[in-house]
Amino acid sequence: MTSKVYWGSPRQALLDGKETLPAKLDLIIDALHLRDRVNKENVCIKLHVGNDIGYSVIHPVFVRKVVQAIKDGGGKPFIADVSWDVAGCEQRGYTAEVLGCPVYPAAGPRDHYYYTHDWEYKNLKSWKVAGMIEDASFMVNFAHIKGHPATGFGGAFKNIALGCMVGETRGQMHDVNHFDRYWFKDRCPDAELRKKIVDSCPFGALVFDKNDPEEIHIHFDPCNNCMRCQQVAPEGALKIDAVNFQAFQEACAISTAIT
Numbered sequence: 001m002t003s004k005v006y007w008g009s010p011r012q013a014l015l016d017g018k019e020t021l022p023a024k025l026d027l028i029i030d031a032l033h034l035r036d037r038v039n040k041e042n043v044c045i046k047l048h049v050g051n052d053i054g055y056s057v058i059h060p061v062f063v064r065k066v067v068q069a070i071k072d073g074g075g076k077p078f079i080a081d082v083s084w085d086v087a088g089c090e091q092r093g094y095t096a097e098v099l100g101c102p103v104y105p106a107a108g109p110r111d112h113y114y115y116t117h118d119w120e121y122k123n124l125k126s127w128k129v130a131g132m133i134e135d136a137s138f139m140v141n142f143a144h145i146k147g148h149p150a151t152g153f154g155g156a157f158k159n160i161a162l163g164c165m166v167g168e169t170r171g172q173m174h175d176v177n178h179f180d181r182y183w184f185k186d187r188c189p190d191a192e193l194r195k196k197i198v199d200s201c202p203f204g205a206l207v208f209d210k211n212d213p214e215e216i217h218i219h220f221d222p223c224n225n226c227m228r229c230q231q232v233a234p235e236g237a238l239k240i241d242a243v244n245f246q247a248f249q250e251a252c253a254i255s256t257a258i259t
């Protein structure tokens with residue numbers, strides 16, 4: 001299924017307020033008929049509000065415009081994000097006074113308010129969707145774009161896939177690429193050779209298990225498939241396999257479908 005995409009270019013050809021990005025957002029809100037679609041709806045604006053000193057998120061000026069449009073259309077907006085990002089988000093300008101609607105921790109302040117959905121996928125048996133999000137009758141997926149080591153880019157998809165789940169489920173999703181075995185220690189009983197394998201990775205993607213010196217783990221984010229480790233490891237000892245790299249994306253697709 002394809003969707004119509006509206007693009008507001010950051011390029012400003014004239015020194016004119018109509019050429020600014022906030023003005024272009026107004027045009028996009030009109031083109032989407034947002035006001036006509038939210039009457040009497042309980043509207044969740046799913047936004048990432050950043051964390052600590054992270055500031056590469058959507059500026060409150062833009063958020064306020066979306067909030068106002070929803071109110072103009074007779075909807076009841078609120079903003080939701082993961083619990084520990086909402087705690088302290090006022091330091092980055094995300095307050096009800098600035099934005100025009102409340103900012104809620106999506107699963108409550110202790111991450112205990114959620115709905116459970118069963119869907120078996122590798123290490124995941126059930127998925128916990130934040131309660132405030134599932135209770136909403138309408139959602140605006142207001143996502144910024146960022147580079148992301150496990151997915152290439154994070155954007156609208158990631159804002160839903162990870163941002164709508166409670167911390168426990170997000171942790172399980174991040175573990176999913178370790179589910180299919182890739183290290184076979186019986187194929188490499190030599191401790192010196194195991195060290196050579198770990199040292200062969202120029203990106204620090206191979207590490208020893210903290211408790212078991214015979215176990216090797218891959219950090220999939222920095223691994224770039226250069227295969228240098230394969231020149232050192234005995235045959236069949238270490239698999240660099242697409243199935244491990246794709247698992248996180250597949251988990252994100254499932255959580256988006258559930259949400």
Ligand code: SF4
Binds near residue numbers: 223227230240
């Ligand atoms: S394939 Fe990955 S783990 Fe192996 S050496 Fe290259 S970056 Fe490191």
